[in-house]
Amino acid sequence: MVEAPPALVFFAGALLVAVLPRRIGSVVLLAVPLVALGQITLLEPGAGLAWTFYGFELEPLRVDRLSLAFGYVFCGVGFLAGLYGLRTMGRAERVAALAYAGSALAVVFAGDLLTLFVGWELKAVGSALVIWTRGTPASGAAGLRYLYAQLIGGKLLLGGALWHYAETGSLVFEAFAASPAAVLVLLAFMLSAAVPPLHAWLPDAYPTASVAGTVFLSAYTTKAAVYALARGFPGYEVLVWAGVVMALYGVFYAMLANDIRRLLAYHIVSQVGFMVAAVGIGTQEAINGATAHAFAHIIYKGLLLMGAGAVLYATGRSKASELGGLARLLPWTLVLYLVGAVSISGVPLFSGFVSKELSIAAASLDGRAAVVVLLKIASVGTFLSTTLKLPYATWFGRTPADAPPGGLQQRPVAPSMYAAMGAAAVLNLVIGLAPGAFYGLLPFTVDYDPYTLGKVVETSQILLFTAVGFWLLAHKLKSAPTIALDVDWLYRVLPRRVLAGVQPVRERLPRPAPNPSWRRGLTGLRGQVSADGRTASPVYPTWLLGATIIGVSMILLGLSLVP
Amino acid sequence: MKRGLVVALVCLLVGIGIDLLVGADPPGYAVTLGLAGCVGIILIAKWLGGAWLERPERYYEGQRHG
Numbered sequence: 001m002v003e004a005p006p007a008l009v010f011f012a013g014a015l016l017v018a019v020l021p022r023r024i025g026s027v028v029l030l031a032v033p034l035v036a037l038g039q040i041t042l043l044e045p046g047a048g049l050a051w052t053f054y055g056f057e058l059e060p061l062r063v064d065r066l067s068l069a070f071g072y073v074f075c076g077v078g079f080l081a082g083l084y085g086l087r088t089m090g091r092a093e094r095v096a097a098l099a100y101a102g103s104a105l106a107v108v109f110a111g112d113l114l115t116l117f118v119g120w121e122l123k124a125v126g127s128a129l130v131i132w133t134r135g136t137p138a139s140g141a142a143g144l145r146y147l148y149a150q151l152i153g154g155k156l157l158l159g160g161a162l163w164h165y166a167e168t169g170s171l172v173f174e175a176f177a178a179s180p181a182a183v184l185v186l187l188a189f190m191l192s193a194a195v196p197p198l199h200a201w202l203p204d205a206y207p208t209a210s211v212a213g214t215v216f217l218s219a220y221t222t223k224a225a226v227y228a229l230a231r232g233f234p235g236y237e238v239l240v241w242a243g244v245v246m247a248l249y250g251v252f253y254a255m256l257a258n259d260i261r262r263l264l265a266y267h268i269v270s271q272v273g274f275m276v277a278a279v280g281i282g283t284q285e286a287i288n289g290a291t292a293h294a295f296a297h298i299i300y301k302g303l304l305l306m307g308a309g310a311v312l313y314a315t316g317r318s319k320a321s322e323l324g325g326l327a328r329l330l331p332w333t334l335v336l337y338l339v340g341a342v343s344i345s346g347v348p349l350f351s352g353f354v355s356k357e358l359s360i361a362a363a364s365l366d367g368r369a370a371v372v373v374l375l376k377i378a379s380v381g382t383f384l385s386t387t388l389k390l391p392y393a394t395w396f397g398r399t400p401a402d403a404p405p406g407g408l409q410q411r412p413v414a415p416s417m418y419a420a421m422g423a424a425a426v427l428n429l430v431i432g433l434a435p436g437a438f439y440g441l442l443p444f445t446v447d448y449d450p451y452t453l454g455k456v457v458e459t460s461q462i463l464l465f466t467a468v469g470f471w472l473l474a475h476k477l478k479s480a481p482t483i484a485l486d487v488d489w490l491y492r493v494l495p496r497r498v499l500a501g502v503q504p505v506r507e508r509l510p511r512p513a514p515n516p517s518w519r520r521g522l523t524g525l526r527g528q529v530s531a532d533g534r535t536a537s538p539v540y541p542t543w544l545l546g547a548t549i550i551g552v553s554m555i556l557l558g559l560s561l562v563p
Numbered sequence: 564m565k566r567g568l569v570v571a572l573v574c575l576l577v578g579i580g581i582d583l584l585v586g587a588d589p590p591g592y593a594v595t596l597g598l599a600g601c602v603g604i605i606l607i608a609k610w611l612g613g614a615w616l617e618r619p620e621r622y623y624e625g626q627r628h629g
Contacts, residue, residue: 252608255604256608256612258620376596376600380596380597380604381600381604384601454585454586457581457582457585458587458592458593459593461582461593461594462597464597465574465578465594465596465601466597466598466600466601468570468601469598470605471567473602476609482612482618482620483620483622485615485617486616492626493623493626496626
């Protein structure tokens with residue numbers, strides 16, 4: 001009974017939450033991750049489950065130390081995020097979140113490429129549903145763009161997996177030899193890990209989800225991709241530099257973000273860069289570093305987004321230019337947020353220090369001085385925007401002029417939110433203070449002590465002098481109501497511009513004959529086209545999405561029939 | 564601003580002094596990385612934003628309807 005995919009626990013929980021009354025559903029929401037965690041702790045490395053499906057040798061459960069490490073933290077953060085969202089999450093969001101977390105676990109314990117693909121697609125749909133359940137126009141549109149990106153990644157994965165199967169006759173998910181099929185799979189994983197320029201879905205969509213939804217999102221999609229990269233592509237040189245670029249790219253864009261949750265979303269890109277670079281180095285130390293950093297990142301990033309979400313929940317605002325002076329109103333949120341902030345910045349005694357140092361030491365051991373320096377510069381930027389700029393703009397400074405008469409705070413932060421943030425803060429401290437036990441969870445034996453005098457002094461000095469630089473230039477960092485264009489401009493604006501250029505030509509064409517009846521039906525499906533040529537019905541986007549999915553599926557089916 | 568630069572310089576010297584005490588190699592590496600990294604990131608980000616990337620908040624809504 002123990003040797004079953006842990007994802008099933010989450011899927012069963014999602015079904016229960018869908019039908020049970022809300023109060024019992026709350027218990028299920030919290031119990032499911034704990035039950036799955038209990039089950040995972042009972043799994044021994046080497047355990048597995050084989051299944052023959054239409055002649056395919058599948059392995060829906062494969063346990064080793066790499067999958068176990070991700071399994072533990074996926075369950076743990078599932079509990080914390082569920083606790084955080086206990087007050088705010090509606091039934092649909094709870095179901096979506098549990099299904100999403102479960103499919104991420106399915107990915108992590110998949111021993112073959114077909115199971116991996118199924119988990120990958122469920123994860124895409126589940127996470128899009130999490131975004132949509134916020135129910136705002138922004139989350140609807142961003143969720144759709146997000147789903148497009150993820151589904152394209154899924155099709156790349158399927159295409160690569162089938163090609164790989166045709167070439168090797170094996171569906172086992174293990175390290176890939178370089179081949180064109182492997183390139184497709186690599187692209188799918190890189191898209192999901194948010195490697196620029198395939199990353200824009202992340203900062204576009206994550207800040208539009210609900211407060212708890214963003215915590216769920218930050219934990220699973222990119223980290224499941226880091227796991228998949230560590231499993232499939234360790235030692236691929238391209239990943240080293242892709243990771244370094246990510247780490248710096250996220251830092252610069254975070255400096256330009258006004259929405260505090262978008263700022264933190266760009267720091268997901270940046271932090272995942274550390275992991276991707278470590279996977280690219282590919283030594284045992286580096287895979288340990290990537291795993292450790294993914295583990296710690298899930299907890300401290302969850303805490304940061306919980307803190308920013310608590311501000312949004314309490315004030316209804318998430319833009320730095322509309323916030324300020326919250327230190328007196330939300331002091332505990334500030335303290336708990338700061339625990340996450342010093343953790344992500346790699347301050348000694350906190351989780352990010354012991355995990356980041358492991359990755360950087362692996363790069364150093366591999367003789368990559370340039371990578372080490374560039375990653376340390378990225379750390380400077382992380383400290384600068386998450387620990388100095390964001391709290392400065394949110395909790396300190398002046399209360400904004402447009403604040404309501406009673407102050408910015410509209411409602412108190414729910415006790416369950418504080419409980420989740422407190423638990424995440426304690427976990428960050430435990431990892432930072434007792435790295436030995438934490439290192440024991442990693443895939444390979446760790447022989448490393450982060451707390452030597454030299455390393456502590458060096459890290460402290462880098463961070464202190466970042467603070468000096470901030471103090472010198474703080475006047476340049478005033479928040480303004482702006483956004484920064486990113487790669488998503490290419491698909492959000494450019495096609496419209498191109499079409500607008502084509503428009504006059506189209507208008508000169510003779511008008512088509514009145515619709516025959518079958519076309520009228522199609523128009524009804526697509527929604528009413530208003531006088532200015534825009535569609536008014538919300539059915540239209542889903543029609544477009546469905547048509548794309550069916551079209552791509554037909555092409556792939558056609559390809560798969562070619563001998 | 565002048566006072567700020569003096570404070571930063573004093574901090575730099577103290578930092579390099581600490582490096583010499585604990586035998587960090589090369590002395591001043593961490594303090595330079597922290598200070599130059601921070602100033603560089605702020606200035607480059609401001610330049611990128613001002614010259615290329617920053618748009619009004621409702622930019623994308625304007626693109627859709629305009």
